[in-house]
Amino acid sequence: MREIILSNGKAVQVECLSCALTSGKIMPDGGVITETKYFHAHQDVAYPIKGLVILASKRHIKCFDELTEEEKIDYIYLLSKIRKAQREVLGIEYVYYFYNEDTTHHFHTWMVPRYDWMYDFGRSVESVRPVLLHARNNMNNEENMKEVMDAINVLTLALNKREAF
Template identity: 55%
Template sequence: MGVTCLSCEIVSGRRGVTGGPLCETERFHAHQDVAYPVPGLVIVASKRHFKSFIEMDDGETQEFLPLIQKIRRAQSRVGIDAVYYFYNEDTKHHFNFWMVPRYPWMASFGKSVEAVRPALIHARDQMASEEEISFVAQTAARLRLILTNG
């Protein structure tokens, strides 16, 4: 039996994510990250298997930036003032674009890119109480409402 593709599992709905899917286009699926309970940490995953910007077809290219802008505007409306953007090309199959909010509590880990990994690990290991996960789900619901209704 082959290795299960996590992104395919999420995009298809076979694996749930905290707060459910945020929005979906013909070519992309946006959801709260499954590993790090940071409110508003959005993963934009391609539906098609590819790894890099240079592998995007014309339709993906045309959909991508407007979708990112729409999500970022929604993040702003829920009080997220700053975001780090990441993607890596050393994945197995899927293009995943990370939109990582910068919260005041992250300042203790430094500023800029070097602070992101320790902040995410801290969130995963120290911020997963029932109350904190509930807030992540509430933020996801607010984002979904904004993304759906404008």
């Protein structure tokens, strides 16, 4: 078991955070944004940044090359659908995508929006960690959490209401 600290400061004990999230044992703030047969999208549970979406495999795999053909098609379709919603309903102009295979979680992609305040930490991939830590340590307040929850609701409605999005 590992202890994971959520964005709200709550600690949870899990063997695999992705298994707990995709199975519904742990409910991310705002719930599931959207899901398919193969993937689950939710607000990142560790960093309170509006529109920071994690797209995780429901299967316990680590590497991109472990995806089946059906999962690959579903993945790129859902990833692009989420990105379009981020742009259209949240006004997110740019996103950094991260995927790493040496994770303790399932195969997943971070969709990290870039906001103007983030450029104070730099403009490269190296700026992301300080941005995430800043959000966890300084943005876990009522006003920001309301913005995060509002963004989750808007994304959820956009992604689940209009299939042709």
